[in-house]
Amino acid sequence: MGRLRQKGKAGAAKAYITRSQATKKLQCSLADFRRLCILKGIFPREPNNRKKANKGSSAPTSFYYAKDIAYLAHEPVLKKLREHKAFAKKLSRALGRGEWSSAKSLEENKPAYKLDHIIKERYPTFIDALRDIDDALCMIFLFASLPSNPRVPTSLIENCSRLAAEWQLYIMRSSSLRKAFLSIKGVYYQAEVMDQVITWLVPYQFTQNIPSDVDVRVMLTFLELYQTLLGFVFFKLYTDAGLVYPPPLDLKKDEGAAGVGAFVLQDATVPTNHAPTKSKKVVEVEGRQVSGKDVYQTIKSLANTSSETNGVSQDTMTLETNPTEVEEDFVLQTSKSDPQSAAPLATLKSLESLPQTLNTSLFAPYTFFLSRESSRPIFEFLVRSFGGRIGWSPTSGGGSPFDESDPSITHVIIDRPTVENPNETSEEREKRSRRKYVQPQWVVDCINAGKILLEDHYTQGKTLPPHLSPFGEYEGAYDPIAPVSGEQDDMSVDEDEESESQDEDATMDESESADAAALKAVAVAATDESADLRAAELAAEAAGVDPALFEKELKKSRKKVKSDTVGSTEQDMNKMMMSNRQRKLYEKMKYSQNKRAMERSNLEAKRTNIEKQARKKAKAAHQD
Numbered sequence: 265m266g267r268l269r270q271k272g273k274a275g276a277a278k279a280y281i282t283r284s285q286a287t288k289k290l291q292c293s294l295a296d297f298r299r300l301c302i303l304k305g306i307f308p309r310e311p312n313n314r315k316k317a318n319k320g321s322s323a324p325t326s327f328y329y330a331k332d333i334a335y336l337a338h339e340p341v342l343k344k345l346r347e348h349k350a351f352a353k354k355l356s357r358a359l360g361r362g363e364w365s366s367a368k369s370l371e372e373n374k375p376a377y378k379l380d381h382i383i384k385e386r387y388p389t390f391i392d393a394l395r396d397i398d399d400a401l402c403m404i405f406l407f408a409s410l411p412s413n414p415r416v417p418t419s420l421i422e423n424c425s426r427l428a429a430e431w432q433l434y435i436m437r438s439s440s441l442r443k444a445f446l447s448i449k450g451v452y453y454q455a456e457v458m459d460q461v462i463t464w465l466v467p468y469q470f471t472q473n474i475p476s477d478v479d480v481r482v483m484l485t486f487l488e489l490y491q492t493l494l495g496f497v498f499f500k501l502y503t504d505a506g507l508v509y510p511p512p513l514d515l516k517k518d519e520g521a522a523g524v525g526a527f528v529l530q531d532a533t534v535p536t537n538h539a540p541t542k543s544k545k546v547v548e549v550e551g552r553q554v555s556g557k558d559v560y561q562t563i564k565s566l567a568n569t570s571s572e573t574n575g576v577s578q579d580t581m582t583l584e585t586n587p588t589e590v591e592e593d594f595v596l597q598t599s600k601s602d603p604q605s606a607a608p609l610a611t612l613k614s615l616e617s618l619p620q621t622l623n624t625s626l627f628a629p630y631t632f633f634l635s636r637e638s639s640r641p642i643f644e645f646l647v648r649s650f651g652g653r654i655g656w657s658p659t660s661g662g663g664s665p666f667d668e669s670d671p672s673i674t675h676v677i678i679d680r681p682t683v684e685n686p687n688e689t690s691e692e693r694e695k696r697s698r699r700k701y702v703q704p705q706w707v708v709d710c711i712n713a714g715k716i717l718l719e720d721h722y723t724q725g726k727t728l729p730p731h732l733s734p735f736g737e738y739e740g741a742y743d744p745i746a747p748v749s750g751e752q753d754d755m756s757v758d759e760d761e762e763s764e765s766q767d768e769d770a771t772m773d774e775s776e777s778a779d780a781a782a783l784k785a786v787a788v789a790a791t792d793e794s795a796d797l798r799a800a801e802l803a804a805e806a807a808g809v810d811p812a813l814f815e816k817e818l819k820k821s822r823k824k825v826k827s828d829t830v831g832s833t834e835q836d837m838n839k840m841m842m843s844n845r846q847r848k849l850y851e852k853m854k855y856s857q858n859k860r861a862m863e864r865s866n867l868e869a870k871r872t873n874i875e876k877q878a879r880k881k882a883k884a885a886h887q888d
Contacts, residue, residue: 271319275316276311276312276313276316276317277316277317277318277319278330279311279317279329279330280309280311280317280327280328280329280330281327281328281329281330281333282318282325282326282327282328283297283308283325283326283327283328284325286328286333286336289333289337290333290336290337290342291346292342292345292346295481296342296345298482298485299345299485300336300339300341300342300345301336302482302485302486302489303341303379303382303485303488303489304335304336304339304382304386305386306328306329306332306335306336308326308327308328309327309328309329310327311327314327340377340381341377341379341382344375344376344377345377347375348374348375351370351374351375354370355367355370355371358370378492379488379489379492380492380496382489382492383492383493383496387493390497390500391458391460393493393496393497394457394458394460394462394497395460396493397462397490397493397494397497398462398463398464399486399490400490400493400494401428401431401462401464401494402464402465403483403486403487403490404424404427404428404431404487404490404491404494405424405428405464405465405466405467406467407420407421407424407487408421408424408425408427408428409467409469409472410472410474411471411472411473413474415474415480416474416480416484420484420487423491424487424491426510426513427491427494427495427498429523429524429526429527430498430502430509430510430511430527431494431498432524432645433511433524433527433529434498434501434502434505435455435457435645435649436524436645436648436649437505437507437529438457438505439624439625439649439650439651440455440456440457440649441453441454441455441645441646441649441650441711442454442455442456442461443711443712443734443735444646444708444711444712444734445708445712445731445733445734445735446704446705446708446731447733449465449467450465450466450467450468451465451466451468451642452464452465452735453465453466454734454735457501463735466642468639469639469641498510503532506531506532506533507529507530507531507532508529508530508531508532511527511528511529511530512527512528512530513526513527513528514526514527514528517662517663520661520662520663521661521662522661522662522663523640523641523644523661523663524641524644524645525644525663526663623650623714623715624650624651625650625651626650626651626652626710626711626714626715626716627647627650627651627652627710628650628651628652629674630652630653630674630675631652631653631654631655631666631670631672631673631674631675632647632652632653632654632655632673632674632675632676632677632707633654633655633656633666633668633670633673633675633676633677633699634654634655634656634657634660634677635657635676635677635678635679635680636656636657636659636660637678637679637680638677638678638679638704639704640656640660640661642704643677643704643707644656646707646708646711647707650711653665653666653672655667655668655670655673671698673699674699674700675699675700675701675702675719676699676700676701676702677702677703677704677706677707678701678702678703678724679703679704680724681724681725682724682725700719700723701723701724702719702722702723702724703722703723703724703726703728705722705728705731706719706722708731709722709729709731712732712734741860741864800818801814
């Protein structure tokens, strides 16, 4: 006889635990429990049967895995939160009694926790952390644009601004930016770092305010985790690139609102006056001072002696360990059994010699000057990421490498309409003729196209072409640039030809009515019923349709109806073999596909109608 299972102690009732039970088990408040779940990446779960998981109760509640809650019970952060709760009680008691010295001592020994171990647990490898920084970057750039208020401290905003500048500096230095898109929400950027595609959103520089109904505590908990994560990631990226982290800040440029230009990138191999010298570690062994260098020399001598005892000569050892030795070329050996099967293998030299499809120095030959109405942080980041030089007026901040009178300026990014200046001198006119005045969209479109576009469509005051998203859309999505389907084009061309002569209009109307009647008759005849078939033949004969054409269309219609019937039958049989969950998922998928197809057809119909109206207006203007 098997073991008896007690109710509420096995199955779903044991695997899941409610939120109130979890807080009671962990002996913490709801706010602390929410913070722990955010930091550890634990989220509510949906059981298959909520009534069984809640031990027979149908009350609405949130469920968690019991193993996750048991995992939280051993978290060091939970211990620190309990210590902080005790500290708060002692501090309030000391302040209430007027014991200022005790309160000061308690404040100096305030318990604090670190999230380093959580980062190591959640991201075992660096690639895992790099793959998951999309949301972290969006949150950092959002808080960097917020004004200081009682709900968000100033130090937090300054730290977010520093992290945002460090990320932009690395992207500009490594030329990792790939795409950009100016949207209503902000500017979307996409970079490729260590073969990982990273997309983040930067809001525009408008005055931001935090709505009163937003729970800032939850966002601050996420931000606390993201700051620690980005600190680890940026340190690794800067160290691998041979740069000093954190990059030093020039206070004079920072006071002049230089932005990203206030940070100075320094090579880690070059010693600086500001960097402290590393002290050598010296250990006393048997009354003698031994440094790390002595230990290294001893290990090297032991390795040399062991190689000599094994019969390996010193010359051979130096040849094997010589880092400057020329790399040997790969020699292809043909197969004796099948000489034709041998194919050349790719080596490191051949891969390096392949042409690069991405031009990361797109703006290297050009020098830009940014007009004061254009957003300087956005276009400074874009232009410098692709090797260009950019300057700006003093009203946009300090740190500009050149002024507006520099003769090397090739493009001026301007976002205001053209205004004629009657008092323009010949020198100003000549300077204007040497430069090209383009709107800001030209920079982004050049980046997304991977080449320098013609400036004629983006000149000052012109109506800009559509700014399309460069990110991957679903297959079969509507493309405003692509031509409309050939049938709609033919219909529009036929309509234009019909409008040219009244005689042709009458002829086409008669043919269209006949074709419509024939199609209707064929559709009715597809039912294979004698009465319907006879009615269709009479309708076609009355419309003057050729009998051969009628028979041909009848066969096509029957074939189409048969294929649709077979397809629907197979589809129904396949759906019968599915489970309820799979069938619902399939129906949702088909619904979304039909919805997208309907949206695309509506957009194409609107475009066709607009193009038709434009052609009519152009023709009327030409006739006038």
